[in-house]
Amino acid sequence: MSNAIRLAIVDPDDNSREELKSMLLGIDRIWLEAECSRYEFFSDVVAQTEPEVGIIAIDSDVEKALKLIERLADTAPDCSVLVTSSSNDGNLILSAMRAGAKEFLAEPIKLEDLIPALERISDRRSSRGDVKSRGTTIIAVAGATGGVGTTSIAVNVGCALADNPSNSVVLVDLDLCLGDADVCLDAIADFTLLDVAQNAARMDISLLKRSLTKHSSGLFLLPRPVQLDDVDEITPDDLNRLIGLLKATFSHVVLDLSKFFGPLDRLALQLADHIVLVTQMDLPCLRNVVRLMMYFNDKDGLADKLRVVVNRVGMDQNQISFKKAEETIGREIFWKIPNDYRTMVEVRNNGVPLVEQARKQPITQEIMNLAAALDGSEKPEPEDGEAANKSGIGRWFSFGKS
Numbered sequence: 328m329s330n331a332i333r334l335a336i337v338d339p340d341d342n343s344r345e346e347l348k349s350m351l352l353g354i355d356r357i358w359l360e361a362e363c364s365r366y367e368f369f370s371d372v373v374a375q376t377e378p379e380v381g382i383i384a385i386d387s388d389v390e391k392a393l394k395l396i397e398r399l400a401d402t403a404p405d406c407s408v409l410v411t412s413s414s415n416d417g418n419l420i421l422s423a424m425r426a427g428a429k430e431f432l433a434e435p436i437k438l439e440d441l442i443p444a445l446e447r448i449s450d451r452r453s454s455r456g457d458v459k460s461r462g463t464t465i466i467a468v469a470g471a472t473g474g475v476g477t478t479s480i481a482v483n484v485g486c487a488l489a490d491n492p493s494n495s496v497v498l499v500d501l502d503l504c505l506g507d508a509d510v511c512l513d514a515i516a517d518f519t520l521l522d523v524a525q526n527a528a529r530m531d532i533s534l535l536k537r538s539l540t541k542h543s544s545g546l547f548l549l550p551r552p553v554q555l556d557d558v559d560e561i562t563p564d565d566l567n568r569l570i571g572l573l574k575a576t577f578s579h580v581v582l583d584l585s586k587f588f589g590p591l592d593r594l595a596l597q598l599a600d601h602i603v604l605v606t607q608m609d610l611p612c613l614r615n616v617v618r619l620m621m622y623f624n625d626k627d628g629l630a631d632k633l634r635v636v637v638n639r640v641g642m643d644q645n646q647i648s649f650k651k652a653e654e655t656i657g658r659e660i661f662w663k664i665p666n667d668y669r670t671m672v673e674v675r676n677n678g679v680p681l682v683e684q685a686r687k688q689p690i691t692q693e694i695m696n697l698a699a700a701l702d703g704s705e706k707p708e709p710e711d712g713e714a715a716n717k718s719g720i721g722r723w724f725s726f727g728k729s
């Protein structure tokens with residue numbers, strides 16, 4: 328629960344308070360500290376429970392509610408006030424904001440509006456240094472060409488993140504035609520991306536969670552649609568809404584992208600905090616990395632999020648050197664994953680992730696290190712000045728060679 332946002336609500340109307348309460352209780356990342364039915368008592372409640380966010384439904388008595396907001400701005404400046412009302416009258420919104428409210432939501436409250444509002448509050452608090460940001464980390468995993476290990480890395484990084492009990496992780500298979508994340512986890516899902524994306528507008532958190540398949544590693548999975556005909560049914564709007572919902576409940580969303588780099592993949596790149604671009608050390612792959620980099624450099628903010636991960640290092644003695652590769656692509660290699668054919672065939676055939684089947688193997692350790700580096704969003708300090716070791720992973724390389 329350390330990752331939860333602590334909330335208190337006040338609403339004299341029992342019905343709307345219950346409605347809001349049941350919505351909030353469905354969201355894992357929210358901890359409801361207190362509920363209150365009288366404006367007069369709410370500042371005491373806030374003083375005692377010290378919530379990060381106070382939700383004030385103002386319709387029952389606008390004047391009293393506005394006074395309460397002003398009082399809280401004075402007595403509890405660390406509690407960010409979010410106002411709800413069935414009116415979207417501009418003057419009312421202005422009065423609430425002037426009184427000290429940070430966000431205003433129109434009733435009936437929709438999850439897809441509530442979550443971004445709470446995130447904005449959370450972001451403002453973390454940018455002020457009040458708290459560490461507890462937003463969801465979105466990791467988009469893309470490949471420089473087919474078969475480089477994109478799905479293997481997405482699935483196994485997802486399971487490595489889920490291995491930490493304080494994380495809640497979901498993997499969405501965006502390789503809509505030929506995705507095989509479900510095969511890697513030997514999972515038979517009742518629902519797919521199509522069912523969930525199309526019903527996102529009607530979906531609440533508990534229904535969403537019931538629609539996902541939970542793997543024994545703790546990772547939740549949303550597989551690609553069953554029918555090829557259904558692939559075009561999923562729109563970027565659907566995906567956007569779905570990811571908004573997933574952010575309400577998961578600490579990490581891992582997206583396994585297709586090699587088509589179509590509209591859904593491009594949206595995923597935009598929404599991601601980290602873009603893991605998986606490549607191997609051969610010329611065709613590196614040429615594609617350069618080509619993709621041109622696209623990333625062209626789009627605002629994408630290049631900064633790019634993490635080039637080399638997979639299957641050591642597979643071929645004639646592989647291009649890391650130094651040459653870094654010169655060619657014009658950036659450091661973020662991580663290197665060793666080639667381990669035997670282990671990978673075994674985990675693939677058994678449909679079991681590395682953390683469960685081969686935890687001690689260097690490949691698993693490196694996947695776990697990669698997951699940790701993405702999670703902390705910091706690269707470890709270089710151990711020495713050499714390019715090949717810049718991402719702090721020279722350690723395993725000596726393993727791989729021995």
Ligand SMILES: Nc1ncnc2c1ncn2[C@@H]1O[C@H](COP(=O)(O)OP(=O)(O)OP(=O)(O)O)[C@@H](O)[C@H]1O
Pocket residue numbers: 470472473474475476477478479480502586638639640664665666667668669671672675690
């Ligand atoms: N580090 C590794 N060492 C050895 N084999 C690996 C490694 N990573 C992936 N593989 C193998 O490479 C093959 C392709 O992997 P994977 O399906 O993950 O690639 P992909 O990029 O998702 O492919 P696609 O383009 O079909 O989506 C699989 O057989 C997998 O077991």
Ligand SMILES: [Mg+2]
Pocket residue numbers: 477478479502506507
């Ligand atoms: Mg794949």
